[in-house]
Amino acid sequence: ILMTQSPATLSVSPGKRATLSCRASQGVNYNLAWYQQKPGQAPRLLIYGASTRATGIPASFSGSGSGTEFTLTISSLQSEDFAVYYCQQYYIGHTFGQGTKLEI
Amino acid sequence: EVQLVESGGGLVQPGGSLRLSCAASGFTFSNYAMGWVRQAPGKGLEWVSTITVDGGTYYADSVKGRFTISRDNSKNTLYVQMSSLRAEDTAVYYCAKSLLNHGWFDPWGQGTLVTVSS
Numbered sequence: 001i002l003m004t005q006s007p008a009t010l011s012v013s014p015g016k017r018a019t020l021s022c023r024a025s026q027g028v029n030y031n032l033a034w035y036q037q038k039p040g041q042a043p044r045l046l047i048y049g050a051s052t053r054a055t056g057i058p059a060s061f062s063g064s065g066s067g068t069e070f071t072l073t074i075s076s077l078q079s080e081d082f083a084v085y086y087c088q089q090y091y092i093g094h095t096f097g098q099g100t101k102l103e104i
Numbered sequence: 105e106v107q108l109v110e111s112g113g114g115l116v117q118p119g120g121s122l123r124l125s126c127a128a129s130g131f132t133f134s135n136y137a138m139g140w141v142r143q144a145p146g147k148g149l150e151w152v153s154t155i156t157v158d159g160g161t162y163y164a165d166s167v168k169g170r171f172t173i174s175r176d177n178s179k180n181t182l183y184v185q186m187s188s189l190r191a192e193d194t195a196v197y198y199c200a201k202s203l204l205n206h207g208w209f210d211p212w213g214q215g216t217l218v219t220v221s222s
Contacts (some may be wrong), residue, residue: 037149042215043149043215045200094141094206095151098148
């Protein structure tokens with residue numbers, strides 16, 4: 001299953017909303033996770049099951065979608081939110097998207 | 105607190121072998137699937153391998169036949185034995201815990217760098 005994220009780079013001002021997209025080449029039901037990765041750090045789980053926030057993740061992060069189309073929304077960007085975001089399907093094996101860099 | 109600490113990375117020549125370890129603490133290791141995910145320099149994430157609670161193993165096509173994942177529940181340690189290494193295996197290798205046999209990964213270790221070069 002191929003995962004395609006868009007856009008590759010997203011420029012948003014602090015305090016604004018960011019919307020990141022992830023598309024699967026075939027349906028993955030709700031078997032979709034989102035991760036955040038900052039430079040020099042390991043990825044951190046944000047969302048699993050397409051829409052369930054992981055422990056400790058603020059409510060400003062929300063996930064939606066099912067099947068082949070998924071969205072990660074960050075409602076009000078803080079300085080610490082600027083990072084690279086990856087989606088991952090785990091319906092059949094594991095496949096990551098190529099990432100979206102969220103920049104100021 | 106769940107902790108995953110990888111070790112064993114380093115410089116290895118093409119065709120060589122290396123074994124990575126991941127020491128786990130803060131949870132009942134034997135109750136969880138574990139996986140390896142790698143990231144080539146400046147690139148995205150690539151799933152490498154998963155081992156289930158009952159020892160079932162799964163591999164990405166890119167490493168099948170060359171890498172072997174294993175676990176020692178008595179030592180709370182995950183391993184990956186890598187052989188016939190290629191330049192394209194150069195990456196930071198992360199170990200990660202998975203609630204399900206084929207699920208999301210959380211948390212991740214800090215990673216260990218493997219460089220394959222002559």
